[in-house]
Amino acid sequence: MTMTYIDKxxxxxxxxxxxxxxxxxxxxxxxxxxxxxLAVASVRPQILDAGxxxxxxxxxxVMAVMVLGLTWVIAAGKIDVSFMQVAxxxxxxxxxxxxxxxxxxxxxxxxxxAGLVVGVVNGxxxxxxxxxxxxxxxxxxxxxxxxxxxxxxxxxxxxxxPGPLAxxxxxxxxxxxxxxxxxxxxxxxxxxxxQERLAMGRYIYAMAQNEAAVRSVGVPVVGLGVxxxxxxxxxxxxxGVLLAxxxxxxxxxIGGPYLINGLTVVLLGGMMVRVGKPNILGTLTATLFIGVxxxxxxxxxLPDYQRQIIQGALLLIGLAVATLAARHHGTGGHRDGA
Amino acid sequence: xxxxxxxxxxxxxxxxxxxxxLGVGAVFALIEPRFLSHASLSxxxxxxxxxxxxxxxxxxxxxxxxxxxxxxxxxxxAAMSMGALIAAGLPLWAAIMGGLALGxxxxxxxxxxISYFELPDIVTTIAVGSICGGLAFLYTGGRSxxxxxxxxxxxxxxxxxxxxxxxxxxxxxAVYAAAWFVMSRTRTGMAFYATGENPVAxxxxxxxxxxxxxxxxxxxxxxxxxxxxxxxxxxxxAETNKGANLMMPAYAGVFLGAAVMGGxxxxxxxxxxxxxxMLLDGFALxxxxxxxxxxxxxxxxxxxxxxxxxxxxxxITGLGLLRPRAARKSENRA
Numbered sequence: 001m002t003m004t005y006i007d008k009x010x011x012x013x014x015x016x017x018x019x020x021x022x023x024x025x026x027x028x029x030x031x032x033x034x035x036x037x038l039a040v041a042s043v044r045p046q047i048l049d050a051g052x053x054x055x056x057x058x059x060x061x062v063m064a065v066m067v068l069g070l071t072w073v074i075a076a077g078k079i080d081v082s083f084m085q086v087a088x089x090x091x092x093x094x095x096x097x098x099x100x101x102x103x104x105x106x107x108x109x110x111x112x113x114a115g116l117v118v119g120v121v122n123g124x125x126x127x128x129x130x131x132x133x134x135x136x137x138x139x140x141x142x143x144x145x146x147x148x149x150x151x152x153x154x155x156x157x158x159x160x161x162p163g164p165l166a167x168x169x170x171x172x173x174x175x176x177x178x179x180x181x182x183x184x185x186x187x188x189x190x191x192x193x194x195q196e197r198l199a200m201g202r203y204i205y206a207m208a209q210n211e212a213a214v215r216s217v218g219v220p221v222v223g224l225g226v227x228x229x230x231x232x233x234x235x236x237x238x239x240g241v242l243l244a245x246x247x248x249x250x251x252x253x254i255g256g257p258y259l260i261n262g263l264t265v266v267l268l269g270g271m272m273v274r275v276g277k278p279n280i281l282g283t284l285t286a287t288l289f290i291g292v293x294x295x296x297x298x299x300x301x302l303p304d305y306q307r308q309i310i311q312g313a314l315l316l317i318g319l320a321v322a323t324l325a326a327r328h329h330g331t332g333g334h335r336d337g338a
Numbered sequence: 339x340x341x342x343x344x345x346x347x348x349x350x351x352x353x354x355x356x357x358x359x360l361g362v363g364a365v366f367a368l369i370e371p372r373f374l375s376h377a378s379l380s381x382x383x384x385x386x387x388x389x390x391x392x393x394x395x396x397x398x399x400x401x402x403x404x405x406x407x408x409x410x411x412x413x414x415x416a417a418m419s420m421g422a423l424i425a426a427g428l429p430l431w432a433a434i435m436g437g438l439a440l441g442x443x444x445x446x447x448x449x450x451x452i453s454y455f456e457l458p459d460i461v462t463t464i465a466v467g468s469i470c471g472g473l474a475f476l477y478t479g480g481r482s483x484x485x486x487x488x489x490x491x492x493x494x495x496x497x498x499x500x501x502x503x504x505x506x507x508x509x510x511x512a513v514y515a516a517a518w519f520v521m522s523r524t525r526t527g528m529a530f531y532a533t534g535e536n537p538v539a540x541x542x543x544x545x546x547x548x549x550x551x552x553x554x555x556x557x558x559x560x561x562x563x564x565x566x567x568x569x570x571x572x573x574x575x576a577e578t579n580k581g582a583n584l585m586m587p588a589y590a591g592v593f594l595g596a597a598v599m600g601g602x603x604x605x606x607x608x609x610x611x612x613x614x615x616m617l618l619d620g621f622a623l624x625x626x627x628x629x630x631x632x633x634x635x636x637x638x639x640x641x642x643x644x645x646x647x648x649x650x651x652x653x654i655t656g657l658g659l660l661r662p663r664a665a666r667k668s669e670n671r672a
Contacts, residue, residue, distance in 0.1 A: 138636070
């Protein structure tokens with residue numbers, strides 16, 4: 001009861017103070033991106049070189065595509081820890097199919113189909129059979145990783161000929177902008193509209209609060225759950241395809257680090273715009289932030305493990321702030337898994 | 339009457355599990371006679387000791403209905419810390435105490451964050467695990483630590499024998515016996531179960547539920563430290579990837595055991611981890627490439643969880659195949 005009451009009063013159009021608070025939650029993360037970029041640039045101006053910006057935007061595109069689906073899975077109160085291994089599997093299927101002489105069209109199709117299959121299986125097991133999401137996706141992650149490694153017998157598969165996506169990764173505009181960011185941003189914009197303007201978006205956030213209630217008002221919860229996991233699988237697979245083109249190879253071990261990176265951007269992004277609720281715009285901004293952080297720490301010569309510590313601490317702080325903020329607003333925060 | 343029935347059902351499940359273990363063992367022995375050799379069996383006992391300790395730790399966390407994904411990270415950090423203490427010339431017991439103290443602190447951080455500050459368990463433990471994974475590199479920048487290892491006597495934990503069984507297996511049995519006693523014969527154990535099954539009811543029954551959730555994470559970290567200690571003892575050095583292979587078997591052991599035995603418990607985990615270790619070692623003996631092992635464990639875990647899930651049982655019941663059982667249930671109630 002208190003929830004709806006507070007929700008109404010914090011809607012836009014309140015007093016100046018409320019509008020300022022609203023502005024702060026909307027803009028603190030973009031501001032952090034700018035501040036971090038300027039801070040690094042003051043010591044290492046190379047971060048703003050055209051080549052470095054192009055590299056950052058490329059990894060931004062891959063990362064954003066990979067976690068677009070994951071954002072909604074977590075927003076709906078579930079968890080998916082298989083996305084990074086789905087990307088690795090798609091990456092290897094792409095390279096393996098090319099090595100079999102299938103051609104790029106079939107290779108990309110096979111990779112995306114694999115992502116769809118894993119996503120639908122995850123969705124059916126979690127939503128229809130009501131198994132714990134963590135156990136299901138931890139298992140499918142292990143299976144995907146095994147198949148990915150088996151395809152290359154444990155090693156990397158090289159890709160000889162560049163494919164149809166190569167021009168997308170070739171930077172234009174003074175060598176600073178790879179064209180791939182355009183379709184990525186268009187897809188993200190579409191997802192934002194679905195999330196903000198369509199009923200489906202409302203159902204996603206409602207599911208996190210009370211799945212039984214959403215079910216009893218007639219929303220096909222099982223179908224929606226399967227759809228969300230399927231989207232997560234396909235978007236992770238698309239990132240795997242992009243990686244195949246970008247790295248000109250299939251790398252079975254590529255998934256590992258993306259788990260913590262992916263969760264960090266989704267949860268960090270969940271502290272912007274809709275506090276305590278993962279959302280597309282927040283995910284994109286957080287992806288940009290993590291990209292600048294990676295590039296900055298690399299330019300400053302910090303070893304990988306120090307960045308890992310910084311990132312883990314960032315994730316913990318983010319979680320704590322989001323949880324406390326959600327409790328303060330009385331919306332109960334988001335829930336994970338099971 | 340129903341109590342007697344429960345006993346029968348419990349005994350039937352245990353017997354079923356024993357039959358499953360014997361069956362799997364028989365299949366491996368038929369395909370690969372070396373499976374029953376002394377070297378192979380003592381290998382299974384050693385691997386089971388490490389896997390079993392990690393799985394036991396996870397059992398406490400799963401009983402309070404939470405998850406812990408920091409096992410690999412805590413294992414790596416504890417491994418390097420104990421390695422650094424041994425290399426610095428400290429006696430073995432001091433190094434182990436140091437490792438356990440570190441584990442207790444790390445477990446308490448996750449536990450307090452999750453229970454008292456109500457942070458989400460999965461992501462919190464992933465973050466803590468990631469930080470620990472990074473901290474493991476602090477001592478040497480990632481190089482292996484092996485100085486003083488042989489003089490310290492740590493390898494005795496792996497090599498020494500007592501009454502014909504390896505010391506590591508005795509450690510496993512002792513820890514499991516203590517855990518079984520506490521979890522199924524004391525009020526403390528009941529409090530863990532009550533916290534997991536209905537935290538609100540447990541709270542109003544005077545159980546400090548938050549304390550038990552935090553305690554479960556501390557116990558999980560302590561067990562993880564013991565598990566990685568046995569891995570160090572087997573390999574004779576400390577590396578940052580020690581313990582990377584502890585997590586999947588632990589999850590598979592806990593959930594497979596719970597699926598077959600009808601609930602999470604110390605005994606169920608023991609059975610589950612025995613089965614998982616036999617399968618892993620058996621496949622390794624048959625020359626199955628290493629990269630299949632995670633997939634096989636995952637497949638078994640998924641298969642077990644599906645086969646024993648409520649929804650599958652309901653579905654089969656719906657087909658009318660299990661009518662007699664439903665009838666029996668209503669008889670009992672009458």
